[in-house]
Amino acid sequence: MWRLALLPVLLMLVLIPVWGAQSVHADKASFLGLRALVAQPDVVWWEWDVAIYGALEERGFEVTYGDPLDQASALSQYDLVALNTRRRLTDAEAAALASYVAQGGALYASWGGPMETSGFLRDVLRAANPRSVYIRGMTLLDGPLANGIGPREIAFAEHVGHQDMRDKGWEMVAMDVLGDGLPVAKDPSGNVLGVLSEHGEGRAAVLGFGPEQEKYLVRPELGPLMLDNLLTWLLGEKVKTGPSVWSKQVSIGLPARAEITGVEMNGRAVRDYRVRRVGSVREVELSVSQIGPGQEADLRISYRPLREARNIETMIHLPWGTLRAAADSPARLADYLKSLHATVVQPLLRGGNGQAWYRGMPEDKPDGRTVTQYQGNFLSDLIRECHSRGIRVIGGIYFDSTTPVRQHPDVVQLDANGQVRRDEYGSPYACFNNPQGQEYNLATIAQLVTSYDLDGLILDDNYELDWYVNNCFCQYCEERYRRYCEAHGIAYTDPTQAGDYSRPGPRHQYRREATRNLAAKVRAITQAHGKRAGGWVSVTTDATHLAGAFDFLGGMEYTSSPRSARLVLERMGECDLLALLWAPHADPAAMQREVQEAIHSGCAAVGFWVMGEDGGYQLDGERTEAVRRAFASVEEEWLAFYRERLLSGDARFAVTAGSVGRDRLRLRLRNTGARVSRRIAGEVSVDLPRVRGPAVDIPTAR
């Protein structure tokens, strides 16, 4: 999967996602327990909300996502409101937010913030005239944001995940500063790139860039420092005093595979508790309101005996023609994967124009090396070699656009003007919403899961009907959308009124529903063969609507930080997420840190998109070694993460003693009466049955 960034969403909204692997924080405890609200953006390109959500949660904030913004009384319970890229505010929202800030609240708006709400921008954020600029760097000005940061010239990175900087630079948002507003940075032409303001008792900031998007910086470690500075300034005294309201709720972490059978507090059964899975942990949430300041309580959680299992899967994704390099010896590829400590390999088997690197459908364009010239069946051999080494194989399939159009010449995508939509080679796109456009691709999947002993199937980039590649207005799509509108009591608007595909609205909702229906058809086919089905998505909240439709999702975290998975994992339930990181161009040290960050964000599966310089599967020596080191220690890293997640919630609580065993967890919880600096304040033994990480058998690098 290779999802190119595209399409300005607003005039100014080309994408700028995140990244980062540092955990450089001023003082981790200074934000612990503070309550933050992250607003849902009003464009579908939602990587900003996952970026700021992840950054706040990582700092210990208790973060709520997407509550209404139009009630000042509801806002007052939050220490911070992160507006991120919410562009338009209603009058009621603007009034409630202004009143929230005036009464001592803190507001942070990212990457231009509410650019389409000029009154709020002017009156509260003290900025005007927001506009796009393309720049290669900026200068940080004296002020709170620059605290402790030596070099003020901040250069932007040439490569961010799979994207390259354009000649003119990355898109940022410049603005004019008004009155008593304090500019924080300037671009090379002197345009202001962000303003801090005081409004009544509170503070606010609108930035034209994102410190939470540190992957865009040549020195990414500066991002978290700037964000710490920003939050420290915005929150003022609250950083020292801590939260004014305690949640009186805590969460206790267990491995995700735990099946809870009972909870007791001081020997008495607790009935009112909630269990939910968040990635690699299962959390038991319960009230601790009966434990007063200075008091302790014994908590006991029972569960069915845990089976031995890994907590983290490690994956290698082999895109495009990388499999060709394995045609000489599938065993050698399997050895290489084993040497990396990969537990899952996910090769792309077929592209969108029918190129196939396995023996598939008669209509495919078979690859010479892996199919026509190969003695025997390459994919069968590869699966056997991988299975014999304990590596599972998930086959990747792009929907073929060419063959359905050949079979049904009318099943083509139309744009809003009724013109046929074509790919860069001039071939029409098939409409995958139309059952006739699905037919051949579903048959491909049936053939694949019938003929091969795969462990799962994943759809590659072009299946999402709500994604820009499927922005179709053909007769079938319009007729179905009209019916959807009727069923939901919505006024149908024709394609010319559809506007930008990325604006949430009924059409977007309809397309999401159509995507779930398509996913259900795919899943029904794989389930009939006892195999799991998934789809690749961007790591955004918008993609999580597919969590119930598939068995697992692949999350592409190339430009975004692994910590962005935090908000996604909150919404995944029992559906697995495979977090895929970008290896080409990556700094080897950063690759290792990203794996650690993914694990500490709760991901239960993490891996890399790899491609060698010769187009084959072998990364260069340094990056191979980075993957090997990172994958070798995932179970140890998980254990460190698990101890962090053992207790969360009400920031006054700490564990003073305890043990976590095969079928029982016992913790002594103490309400310290004030915000703690450490969650584990005594001996806690963790003795979980698990498969040990393969740290001891790292082969010597050549």
Ligand SMILES: [Zn+2]
């Ligand atoms: Zn269509």
